[in-house]
Amino acid sequence: MAVWCLQIHTGLPQHFPKEEKGSIMFIIRPYEKSDYPSIMAYDLPLEQAIYTSMPVDIIEVSQNNSDQQPYVIFDQGHLIGCFALFTPQTGNPYTPNEQAIIFKSFSIDSRHQKKGYALKALQSLPDIAREYYPMRDEIVLTVHHTNTPAIQLYKKAGFVDQGLRFAGEYGEELIFHLDLTVSK
Secondary structure (H helix, E strand, O other), rough: OOOEEOOOOOOOOEEOOOOOOOEEEEEEEEOOOHHHHHHOOOOHHHHHHOOOOOHHHHHHHHOOOOOOOOOOEEOOEEEEEEEEOOOOOOOOOOOOOOOEEEEEEEOOOHHOOOOOEEEEEHHHHHHHHHHHOOOOOOEEEEEEEEOOOHHHHHHHHHHHHEEEEEEEOEEEEEEEEEEEOOOO
């Protein structure tokens, strides 16, 4: 399995089969069972947890849903974040584009926030999508209309609000799009 790594000092993406000993790496890769102890120690404040799913819940859902793949984000061997990429076989509720990937349940552990990890992870998504989902041409996500910090972050990472909305369980959700064909 390929692991997507970003060397922090250069900012250039490189593929490595594993983290090189003694190097400082920012790594995003599919979840593995050996990550479970780190997932259980994940910390997310309640005021943020209302906008996302806890990583342990993402893992549990993915065990019963082959369309959802959880990813983990590590830096220097520490779990710092988690998200899922969802490729529904029965249609996408957020876009008519059947080749879109849904980016879900993104969070950064509270002990690692405000260090630029969220933006780095989002900027890595096009390369990850091209590696693991080469036939897909778009990433979509929803964000609650009151989650201003996340809205600003998604815009900074290149996601575009095309004005589409979704009636979510807890209120209006904005639908953001990232075109994977623009920077191939």
